[in-house]
Amino acid sequence: MSETLPQNVEAAPSPRLLLVDDEPGLRTAVQAYLEDEGFEVTTAVDGDDGWQKAQEMLPDLVISDVMMPRCDGYGLLKRMREDERLGGTPVIFLTAKGMTADRTEGYLAGVDDYIPKPFDPEELVARVRNVVRRQDRLLREAARFADTDVGQMARQITEIRTMLAHGDGSSSKDVALHNFTPREASVLQLVAEGLMNKEIARKLETSIRNVEKYVSRLFIKTGTSSRTELVRYALENQLVT
Known part of the structure; x- marks a missing residue:
């Protein structure tokens, strides 16, 4: 029944x-x-x-x-x-x-x-x-990862930008070489702007799973393991605006 x-x-x-x-x-x-x-x-x-x-x-x-x-x-x-x-x-x-x-x-x-x-x-x-x-x-x-505290992530990005602007962050002395695809570069820019995966997926008209895939590739290519580390690395190496 x-x-x-x-x-x-x-x-x-x-x-x-x-x-x-x-x-x-x-x-x-x-x-x-x-x-x-x-x-x-x-x-x-x-x-x-x-x-x-x-x-x-x-x-x-x-x-x-x-x-x-x-x-x-x-x-x-x-x-x-x-x-x-x-x-x-x-x-x-x-x-x-x-x-x-x-x-x-x-x-x-x-x-x-x-x-x-x-x-x-x-x-x-x-x-x-x-x-x-x-x-x-x-x-x-x-x-679930996309629904994490957006405000906390935004504050962390602001703090990183402030430290770098005042010379308090250790900028990479060696120029890092990267081979990002256009889509990876777009995802990196949006992550640096404080957008979470759900928002990035909506903006790029793709799936959340694909965004996760690109973020994972960015972790591998930059040697980072969290979004905060990724943003800091990108800013230090002038990979994003």
Whole structure:
């Protein structure tokens, strides 16, 4: 017997899946099974078709075959990982290949999970649910970090700027060399202005997860480990205005 939600509680929307496979029979069967499990499923016949539909629907998860005509699974994955809106979307590969080297290639390319054919439909559903839950957890954590005390961060930035203006900060004597992408530079500037991840995502029209990814890259490239350290480093090296 299904439970009735309280009137003031909205049911969570069904995860939107994009299923990409050139085998009509498998595509139809998997779509039907996933829809019976409560997922909203859109299908595509190959990587090119999948890329177009992914841009239109912005799915919560992509399930893709690897060997397909025109554009294979790796080509689709590469396009997604390079795209601002789709870069953080989880991807599961379905493939007839079962060799360790093939799985390793998939993981190195940025795939989130890998299921060799033939597979048990119940295992597929379990893995899909696991990846969706993991994505939801990451987004909640990103939102929690984005909701930290903005006032405290702004005060810290003001203090850093004041110290540097009065010569109280130890400015780097050696010129630091950096290779920031345009997007990383934009994120760095907005962090230095005191914006939190949610605000940066809104301003750059991207996802919070993508902002977290860029901030993490900035930590690595600058050798810092917190937003305050990152801002101080950027100001000392005149990387931001």
